[in-house]
Amino acid sequence: MAGELVKRQVAVIAATGTPAMLAAKAATTAIPIVFTTGTDPMQLGVVTSLNRPGGNVTGVTTLNVEVAPKRLELARELIPGTSTVAVLINRTNPETETELRIMQTAASALGLQLHVLDASTEHDFDTIFAALHQTPARVLVIAGADPFLISRSEQLAELTVRHAVPAIFQFREFVAAGGLISYGGSVTDAYRQAGIYAGRILKGEKPGELPVQQATKVELFVNLKTARTLGLTVPTALLVRADEVIE
Numbered sequence: 001m002a003g004e005l006v007k008r009q010v011a012v013i014a015a016t017g018t019p020a021m022l023a024a025k026a027a028t029t030a031i032p033i034v035f036t037t038g039t040d041p042m043q044l045g046v047v048t049s050l051n052r053p054g055g056n057v058t059g060v061t062t063l064n065v066e067v068a069p070k071r072l073e074l075a076r077e078l079i080p081g082t083s084t085v086a087v088l089i090n091r092t093n094p095e096t097e098t099e100l101r102i103m104q105t106a107a108s109a110l111g112l113q114l115h116v117l118d119a120s121t122e123h124d125f126d127t128i129f130a131a132l133h134q135t136p137a138r139v140l141v142i143a144g145a146d147p148f149l150i151s152r153s154e155q156l157a158e159l160t161v162r163h164a165v166p167a168i169f170q171f172r173e174f175v176a177a178g179g180l181i182s183y184g185g186s187v188t189d190a191y192r193q194a195g196i197y198a199g200r201i202l203k204g205e206k207p208g209e210l211p212v213q214q215a216t217k218v219e220l221f222v223n224l225k226t227a228r229t230l231g232l233t234v235p236t237a238l239l240v241r242a243d244e245v246i247e
Contacts, residue, residue, distance in 0.1 A: 001023070002015075002020070002023040002024045002026070002027035002028075003027050005024075005027070005031075006027045006028045006031060009031075010031060011031075011032070011201075011202060012031070012032045012033075012034060012198050012201050012202060013028070013031055013032070013033045013034070014033075014034050014035075014194060014195075014198055015033055015034070015035045015036075015059075016035070016036050016191070016194075017036065017037065017147050018037045018038070018039055018044070018095060018145075018147070019147055020035070021033070021035035021036075021037050021041070021044075021046060021057075021059070022044065022046070024057075025046055025057060028056065029055065029056055030056060031056060032056050032057075032058075032201045032206075032207040033056055033057045033058075033059070033207065034058060034059050034060075034194050034197045034198045034201065034207065035057065035058075035059030035060070035194070036059055036060050036061075036062065036187075036190045036191060036194050037059065037060075037061055037062070038061065038062045038063075038064030038065055038095075038144065038145050038184075038185065039061070039064075039065055039095050039098065039145060040061070040065075041053075041057075041059065041061065041212060043098075047212060050211060050212040051211050051212075052208065052209065052211070053207065053208050053210070053211070053212055054208045055207075055208050056207055056208065057207055057208070058197060058207040058208065058210040058211070058212055059194060059197065059212060059213070060190045060193045060194045060197070060212070060213045060214070060215055061190075061212060061213070061214050061215070062184070062185030062186070062187070062189075062190045062214075062215045063184070063185040063214070063215070063216060063218055064144045064145055064170060064184050064185045065095070065098060065099045065102060065144070065145050066102075067144075067183065067184060067185065067218055068099050068102050068103050068106070068141075068143070068144065068145075069102060069103060069105075069106030070183060070218075071103075071141045071144070071168045071183055072085060072103060072106050072107055072110060072112060072141060073106075073110065074168055074181060074183055074220075074238070075112075075139045075141055075166075075168055076110060076112065077235060077237075077238055078139060078166060078168075078180075078181065078232070078234065078235070078238065079138050079139045079166065079232075082112075082137075082138050082139060083111070083112060083113060083136070084112065084113045084114075084115055084135070084136040084137045084138070085107070085112055085113070085114055085115070085137055085139055085140075085141055086114075086115045086116075086117055086132060086135060086137035086139070086140045086141070087100070087103060087114050087115070087116050087117065087140075087141050087142075087143060088117045088118075088119060088128065088140060088141070088142045088143060088149065088156075089116060089117070089118055089119075089143040089146065089149075090118065090119060090120045090143070090146040090148050090149055091118050091120065092120045092148075093145070093146045093147070093148065095145045095146065096143050096145055096146050098145070099143050099144070099145045100116070100143065103141075103143075113136075115135050115136070115137045117132070119149070120148065122152065122155070125152075125155065125156070125159055126159075129159050129160075129162075129163045129165065130163070132163065132165060133163070138166070139165075139166045139167070139168070140160065140165050140166070140167040140168070141167070141168050141169075142156060142167060142168070142169040142170070142174075144169065144170030144171075144184050149169075150170065150171065153169065153171060153173045153174040153177060153179070154173065154174075154177040156169065156174065156179065157169075157174050157175075157177035157178040157179035158177065158178060160178075160179055160180065161178045161179075161226060161229065161230075164230055166180050166181075166230055166232060167179055167180055167181070168180065168181045168182065168183060169181075169182050169184075170182055170183070170184035171184060171187060172219065172221045172244070175221040175222065175223045175226075175246060176221075176223075176246065178223065178226055179223060179226065180222070180223055180226050180227060180230065180232075181220070181221065181222050181223070182219075182220070182221045183218065183219070183220050183221075184218060184219065185215055185217065185218055185219075186215060186217040186218065186219050189215040189216075189217040190215040193213050193215055197210055197213070219243045220238075220241055220242045220243055221242060221243060221244050221245075221246070222234060222238065222239060222242045222244075222245050222246070223245075223246045224239075224245050224246060224247045225246060225247060
């Protein structure tokens, strides 16, 4: 798809998400690229500097990997006294390992044990959720840096309700589909900033001279209807912090 855009000689490529960003970067060194990503673009070798990216690439990072420890804090707040948290990841995505390391460090500081579950295809979901109740974990945190898991937000929400698993993910779509809680960087905020950059490039500015921006807004969504279905009482302190409560 990135190659097709290059053949069409488009003026700017907006690459939303890390796989799209890497594909666009590999496809062209001439057409300007504006990305959004939840990981460090320097670590991925996409830019040489955040202040002066150089080349044909710039964009916006979101606070998704960075806020992964906060999802563990929310899990403990939601289920007081819990000592084990299940974490669903996709090990075929190298970004996930970074997020998992951050979560393991945070879990140690919080006195939590992580029970890691791996899913890289839809066929893995039923097996994982069927076996989840046999683990000591009472709450599930889904890794937020993986496009495969993000693209299955609605399916994962349905599975968490069907198997009565309190779960925390990244975006509002998960909660709107019936998931319990989402917490992560604002997609709206990131895309707005990326759109501004695309406009500036169309007016003649060079992407390599536009600093990589960081969207700092994070959002918390809670599905209170799901909480009632699961027999959970969501702490008032958590509800008052929510950007939206679905009742």
